[in-house]
Amino acid sequence: MIHAAVEILLAEDNPSDVELTLRTLKRSNLLNTVHVARDGEEALDFLFCRGPHAGRDFAAPKVVLLDLKLPKVDGIEVLEAIRADERTRLLPVVILTSSREQADVTSSYKLGVNSYIQKPVDFEQFQETIRQLGLYWLVVNQPPSEG
Amino acid sequence: MTRSTFPFRSLLGISAVLVLSISAVLAHASSPNEYDVKAAYLYNFGLFVQWPAAPEPDAAFTICVFGVDPFGKVLDRTLAGQSIGSQSTIPRRISNPQDALGCRILFVSSSEENNVKQFLSSLGKTAVLTVSDMPQFLDRGGMIQFMVVNNRVRFEVNLAAARRAGLTLSSQLVKLAVTVETSLPPEK
Amino acid sequence: MLVSAAALVLASGAFTAYTWLTFRAAMVEQLSVQARIIAFNSASALLFNDPVSAQKTLGALGASPSIVDAAIYDNGGGVFARYWRGRKSLIKAFPQISKSQTEAHWYTHGELSLARRIEPQGKPLGVVLIRCELGELTTRLEGYAAITAAVLAACLGAAVLISAGVHRSVSVPVIRLAETARLVSRDKNYSLRAAATGSRDELDFLIQSFNGMLEEIQQRDASLQKAHDELERRVEERTGLLHAANKELEAFSYSVSHDLRAPLRHISGFSKILAEENRDQLNADGRHYLARIEEGARNMGRLVDDLLSMGRISRQEVVRRPADLNLLWQEAWERLQPEFEGRKIEWRIGALPAAECDPGLIKLVFTNLLSNAVKYTRRRECAVIEAGQITVDGEDVIFVRDNGAGFDQKYAHKLFGVFQRLHREEDFEGAGVGLATVQRIIHKHGGRIWAEGKVECGAAFFFTLVPRKPSRPKPANSVSS
Numbered sequence: 001m002i003h004a005a006v007e008i009l010l011a012e013d014n015p016s017d018v019e020l021t022l023r024t025l026k027r028s029n030l031l032n033t034v035h036v037a038r039d040g041e042e043a044l045d046f047l048f049c050r051g052p053h054a055g056r057d058f059a060a061p062k063v064v065l066l067d068l069k070l071p072k073v074d075g076i077e078v079l080e081a082i083r084a085d086e087r088t089r090l091l092p093v094v095i096l097t098s099s100r101e102q103a104d105v106t107s108s109y110k111l112g113v114n115s116y117i118q119k120p121v122d123f124e125q126f127q128e129t130i131r132q133l134g135l136y137w138l139v140v141n142q143p144p145s146e147g
Numbered sequence: 148m149t150r151s152t153f154p155f156r157s158l159l160g161i162s163a164v165l166v167l168s169i170s171a172v173l174a175h176a177s178s179p180n181e182y183d184v185k186a187a188y189l190y191n192f193g194l195f196v197q198w199p200a201a202p203e204p205d206a207a208f209t210i211c212v213f214g215v216d217p218f219g220k221v222l223d224r225t226l227a228g229q230s231i232g233s234q235s236t237i238p239r240r241i242s243n244p245q246d247a248l249g250c251r252i253l254f255v256s257s258s259e260e261n262n263v264k265q266f267l268s269s270l271g272k273t274a275v276l277t278v279s280d281m282p283q284f285l286d287r288g289g290m291i292q293f294m295v296v297n298n299r300v301r302f303e304v305n306l307a308a309a310r311r312a313g314l315t316l317s318s319q320l321v322k323l324a325v326t327v328e329t330s331l332p333p334e335k
Numbered sequence: 336m337l338v339s340a341a342a343l344v345l346a347s348g349a350f351t352a353y354t355w356l357t358f359r360a361a362m363v364e365q366l367s368v369q370a371r372i373i374a375f376n377s378a379s380a381l382l383f384n385d386p387v388s389a390q391k392t393l394g395a396l397g398a399s400p401s402i403v404d405a406a407i408y409d410n411g412g413g414v415f416a417r418y419w420r421g422r423k424s425l426i427k428a429f430p431q432i433s434k435s436q437t438e439a440h441w442y443t444h445g446e447l448s449l450a451r452r453i454e455p456q457g458k459p460l461g462v463v464l465i466r467c468e469l470g471e472l473t474t475r476l477e478g479y480a481a482i483t484a485a486v487l488a489a490c491l492g493a494a495v496l497i498s499a500g501v502h503r504s505v506s507v508p509v510i511r512l513a514e515t516a517r518l519v520s521r522d523k524n525y526s527l528r529a530a531a532t533g534s535r536d537e538l539d540f541l542i543q544s545f546n547g548m549l550e551e552i553q554q555r556d557a558s559l560q561k562a563h564d565e566l567e568r569r570v571e572e573r574t575g576l577l578h579a580a581n582k583e584l585e586a587f588s589y590s591v592s593h594d595l596r597a598p599l600r601h602i603s604g605f606s607k608i609l610a611e612e613n614r615d616q617l618n619a620d621g622r623h624y625l626a627r628i629e630e631g632a633r634n635m636g637r638l639v640d641d642l643l644s645m646g647r648i649s650r651q652e653v654v655r656r657p658a659d660l661n662l663l664w665q666e667a668w669e670r671l672q673p674e675f676e677g678r679k680i681e682w683r684i685g686a687l688p689a690a691e692c693d694p695g696l697i698k699l700v701f702t703n704l705l706s707n708a709v710k711y712t713r714r715r716e717c718a719v720i721e722a723g724q725i726t727v728d729g730e731d732v733i734f735v736r737d738n739g740a741g742f743d744q745k746y747a748h749k750l751f752g753v754f755q756r757l758h759r760e761e762d763f764e765g766a767g768v769g770l771a772t773v774q775r776i777i778h779k780h781g782g783r784i785w786a787e788g789k790v791e792c793g794a795a796f797f798f799t800l801v802p803r804k805p806s807r808p809k810p811a812n813s814v815s816s
Binding site for chain 2: 378379385
Binding site: 014016017020023098100101102119120121122123124126 | 588594596597598599600601603604605606607608629632633635636639640643647
């Protein structure tokens with residue numbers, strides 16, 4: 001439990017979405033490396049080994065799937081914090097959200113997000129999107145080498 | 148100013164022309180023959196008398212000389228081509244007092260001085276202008292009497308005699324008279 | 336003033352000249368009458384060579400003091416008789432009278448001479464000459480001139496006085512009034528007032544009326560300004576409210592975007608999972624219901640998406656720039672191509688104009704109209720879709736027409752309402768948002784959109800992209816009545 005490197009950090013507050021996402025990842029055989037944070041603060045604590053995760057050795061996941069509408073610290077702020085820290089500056093972050101507001105898309109890209117994905121309402125499309133996403137970032141993508 | 152309004156026409160009722168030669172005669176009053184002047188005056192008198200209507204319009208205006216004619220050819224020359232009113236003037240010599248009835252102007256020669264009074268009264272009221280140069284002519288019932296004053300031929304008039312004959316002498320004529328008699332001579 | 340003075344001087348001059356001429360003529364006439372009398376009275380004297388009588392006749396002239404001397408000549412030119420007053424007569428020469436005349440007169444050294452033929456019945460006897468001095472004429476003329484000058488001076492004086500009076504009582508107030516009017520119209524300062532004359536005449540009435548008018552204008556201006564300010568304040572207030580409402584709407588949209596879509600996805604997702612994992616436990620009815628749940632969620636998702644996009648368009652500013660409508664149509668056509676892949680459609684596309692518009696929005700208009708045309712001709716064996724430009728009453732009108740299902744013209748007004756649909760969902764799917772969006776875009780451009788249709792005979796959509804020009808152009812600065 002302690003030792004498998006976390007490959008995906010999923011920051012999502014909605015339990016249904018968490019369940020559906022996890023189910024999809026599980027179906028795609030990517031589940032055992034996922035860590036779920038239920039709000040922005042927790043996501044940042046996990047990433048930077050603070051608070052409840054203080055004892056954790058820092059290890060960046062391969063990708064962060066970030067919802068925008070998060071309690072306490074919202075997605076945009078989480079993204080800012082990630083890009084502000086030297087260790088996670090190049091960490092691939094994918095915004096995974098229900099919003100198709102142009103403002104959100106623009107500010108996300110300005111903060112250097114790697115992808116902006118809108119969650120489709122249709123479950124089949126949702127499944128396919130998640131599957132493709134996981135495959136791309138975990139299997140296809142060559143992560144930047146640690147400095 | 149037009150001729151039609153010239154006052155002579157209404158005043159004298161004459162349309163005859165005047166004698167051109169008279170001017171020349173008058174201009175040399177000192178020299179001319181006395182009877183040249185008198186002949187002209189005879190005619191001129193006709194211009195200043197209001198004549199009763201002529202018995203015939205075409206009848207001549209007769210200027211008669213009774214007795215010995217002192218004028219000779221002068222009178223004929225003077226009256227030739229002249230007229231008084233519409234009547235042309237002609238000279239006529241008479242020896243018979245009866246012939247005087249056809250005259251307008253009658254010059255009584257001095258030769259008749261002796262019986263002039265009877266002659267004049269025989270004319271009665273006949274419209275004949277009687278002229279003479281014999282003295283006392285007016286006293287004897289004559290109308291105009293020639294006289295010479297300062298070498299000029301002048302005349303006297305008797306208005307009463309003229310009036311009795313139905314003749315009116317123009318004031319233009321009367322004013323030139325040396326004396327104007329206004330009463331008839333007493334019947335003798 | 337100058338004109339009246341000139342007129343007066345001219346009139347006086349004319350009057351004096353007229354008087355002078357009249358006097359001269361009277362003088363000549365007077366002399367002529369006397370010459371005629373002399374001529375008449377001296378005819379007999381001439382005829383009977385009586386210069387004394389002629390002299391007496393001339394002596395009558397003594398009654399006329401102005402007659403200096405006179406003479407009667409005979410035909411030979413010699414002096415027949417003469418008369419003089421004061422100094423001895425200088426008359427020597429026989430006066431010449433032209434043949435056609437009986438009388439002549441001339442002026443010498445302040446004297447008037449008049450000669451007249453003595454010719455009773457047209458035959459010349461001589462000539463009478465009378466000379467008179469013009470002293471009387473001159474004296475009378477001087478008298479008249481003096482009177483005229485006095486009258487003229489009096490008139491001018493009166494004119495100057497009247498003019499000054501008029502100037503003081505009429506001109507000055509009128510000039511002041513005009514100046515006030517000029518200032519008022521130049522500065523638009525309606526608080527100015529023309530000075531009253533103080534007299535109770537028409538002019539004062541005019542000035543008071545003018546001031547009254549200014550008062551009225553000022554009051555109206557004030558109330559207009561008040562109304563204007565009030566309106567401005569209200570507009571600001573409303574604008575503020577509108578902004579607030581817009582913010583709220585944006586927040587709402589955002590919220591809908593996020594919050595509404597998520598539960599839909601959950602419904603869709605879990606019903607899918609249920610269908611997958613518990614298929615065996617469900618009977619045919621259960622599976623049917625699950626399918627309806629999924630379909631419902633999908634429809635609602637689309638509805639939410641359409642609504643959001645419409646809201647976005649409504650808030651979007653129109654940015655006009657020159658665009659080729661042919662190109663926009665082509666792009667819309669290419670984007671929709673997957674929808675009519677394999678269908679037999681006859682395209683009749685005419686040339687479209689270039690236009691100043693927001694190309695992104697107009698492409699969306701074409702996309703929606705084309706999408707509709709494609710959708711409603713679905714059941715046609717041979718669909719015909721037309722597009723082009725026509726001119727109606729001088730306006731450029733763009734149209735898209737199809738020979739599809741059409742609609743009943745009496746419901747045409749409902750076509751462009753949100754969620755208004757004229758067809759049953761099972762016949763032609765759709766949320767009823769497309770045409771509402773199209774209408775909003777056209778209205779935002781200032782244009783108009785309308786539709787003509789007939790059931791089963793097709794539909795046609797017409798729109799313009801610029802505000803309709805007034806049919807009768809009004810002059811820009813015309814004074815409104």
